[in-house]
Amino acid sequence: MSKIPLPPAPGADEHVSLALLNSTVLLPGEHRADELGTPEEATDWLIGHGLVPARTALLAYCQNQLAGLRGDLRLLFAAQVGGEAPPQRALDGVNRALAQVPSAPLLRHAPAGGFHRTPAHPVTRLVEHAMAQIAEDAATLLTGDDASRIARCEASPCDRFLLRTHARRQWCSTRCGDRVRAARAYARRQDRDPA
Structure with a gap:
């Protein structure tokens, strides 16, 4: 796996949509890592x-399909961070993922355990089910109390x-963070010591 050489970004452990967004990153030297x-x-x-x-x-x-959903989500999250309207095609892509599978778990019965609920998705639709879960997480995050806390890393080129x-x-x-602080310190030194 082309592991991202950074720990998960804040929030990515709790929100699978952030984890998907960050499954690709531009690293120093213009190298793109893609999980x-x-x-x-x-x-x-x-x-x-x-x-x-x-x-x-x-x-x-x-x-x-999964990479396509990631691209749509990156556009939506970038629009949120920038305070802009998102592209309609990105909204349509996420809504397609949300609508691909039934959202309500079906009622089942097992002789040993009685009634229980399980999601209905055949093995052939595993990716669609996973994408629906990711899209649901993103929709909840973008419309919830934490939406104002969504940010993009300010350390170029990340x-x-x-x-x-x-x-x-x-x-x-x-x-x-170290890269940002080092760049600020360098800029301050340059301002004090013009060549």
Whole structure:
């Protein structure tokens, strides 16, 4: 897996949509790391986030669907951070993911355990079900109390999203924060010591 060499951004452990947004990142040196780069990596990502059962094998088509949802979500979150209207095609893409699978778990009965509820999604629709869960998480985050805390990392060139845990924190990791502080210190030195 093309692991992102940074810890999860604040909020990504609680919100799978942020984890998906940040499954690709632009790193210093203009190198892009992508945890969904191959069907196997996309499958590992879904398994790692508990969205599909272990030993699932997905096709490139499924990888492309997941990467497409990520692109739509990045546009929506960027619009939220920028205070702008999102592109309609991104809204349509997320709404398609929300509508792909039934949202209400079906009622089942087992002789040993009695009644219970389980989501109805055949194995062939695992990715659609996972995408619906991710889209639901994103919709809840974008419309909830935490929407105003969504931010984009300010450490260039990083383009990850986070939930601000402090008003002054504008970066996704200690590494990015160190880069921002170093750039500020360098700029102050340049202002004091003009060549």
